[in-house]
Amino acid sequence: LNLQKAEFIRSAASAADFPRDMLPQVVFSGRSNVGKSSVINKLLLRKNIARVGAAPGKTTHINYFLIDGKVYLVDLPGYGYAKVSMAEKARWGRLIESWFADTSLMTLGVMIVDARHKPTADDCTMGEWFKQSGKPFVVVANKLDKLKKSEIEPNMARIRETLELAENVKVIPFSAEKGDGRQELLSAILGAVGE
Numbered sequence: 001l002n003l004q005k006a007e008f009i010r011s012a013a014s015a016a017d018f019p020r021d022m023l024p025q026v027v028f029s030g031r032s033n034v035g036k037s038s039v040i041n042k043l044l045l046r047k048n049i050a051r052v053g054a055a056p057g058k059t060t061h062i063n064y065f066l067i068d069g070k071v072y073l074v075d076l077p078g079y080g081y082a083k084v085s086m087a088e089k090a091r092w093g094r095l096i097e098s099w100f101a102d103t104s105l106m107t108l109g110v111m112i113v114d115a116r117h118k119p120t121a122d123d124c125t126m127g128e129w130f131k132q133s134g135k136p137f138v139v140v141a142n143k144l145d146k147l148k149k150s151e152i153e154p155n156m157a158r159i160r161e162t163l164e165l166a167e168n169v170k171v172i173p174f175s176a177e178k179g180d181g182r183q184e185l186l187s188a189i190l191g192a193v194g195e
C-alpha cells in the first residue's frame with residue numbers, strides 16, 4: 001500500500017454522502033485536540049493532508065481520503081469540545097450514529113486518546129460505539145512524548161481499564177510528534193485491510 005498516494009475524496013455531512021463501493025475503510029476518531037490530524041499526517045508521512053489545529057468543534061463532517069486507490073481513511077469529526085452548542089452536538093451524534101448504523105462500511109477502527117490522561121466519559125462512549133460495531137479496532141494513545149518513562153505502563157493500563165477493552169484490543173503508545181508507534185499502527189492497518 002503506497003501511503004504517499006493519498007487523496008482527499010469528499011466531506012460527508014450525511015449518510016447519503018458516504019462512499020459505498022466496498023473498498024476497506026479505516027476510521028479514525030478522537031476528542032478535539034487529541035492530535036487526530038497529526039496522527040493521520042504522521043501515518044501518511046504528509047505535512048498537512050488532515051488539517052492540524054482546525055477550529056475545534058467546527059467539523060461536523062466526515063472526511064474521506066483514498067489511499068493508493070485501495071483503502072479509505074475515514075476521519076470522523078472530533079468530539080468533546082466544551083464550547084460546542086447543543087444543536088451542534090446533536091448533529092454530531094446523528095452523523096456518527098448513521099455512520100455506525102452500517103458497520104459493513106468499517107474494516108478497522110482507530111480510536112485516539114491522550115496518553116497522559118484517563119479517558120473521558122466521551123471517550124468511553126466512543127469506545128462503546130467501536131465495541132458494538134463488532135469490528136476490530138485499536139486504541140492509539142497519542143502524545144507519548146509528554147510522558148515520563150515511568151508513566152507509560154501505568155497510563156496504558158489505566159486507558160485499557162477505563163475503556164474496558166477486551167484483551168485482543170491493542171493499545172498503541174504513539175507520538176505524532178516523534179513518530180513512536182507509527183510502525184505498529186501501520187501493521188494493524190495493513191493486517192486489517194489485507195495488504
Ligand code: GDP
Pocket residue numbers: 030031032033034035036037038039051052053054078142143144145146174175176177178
Ligand atoms: P485534532 O484536533 O485532534 O486534529 O488535533 P491536532 O492534530 O490539530 O493537534 C492538536 C495539538 O496537539 C496541536 O498543537 C499539535 O501540535 C499537538 N500534538 C498532536 N500530536 C502530538 C504529539 O504526539 N505530541 C505533542 N507533544 N503534541 C502533539
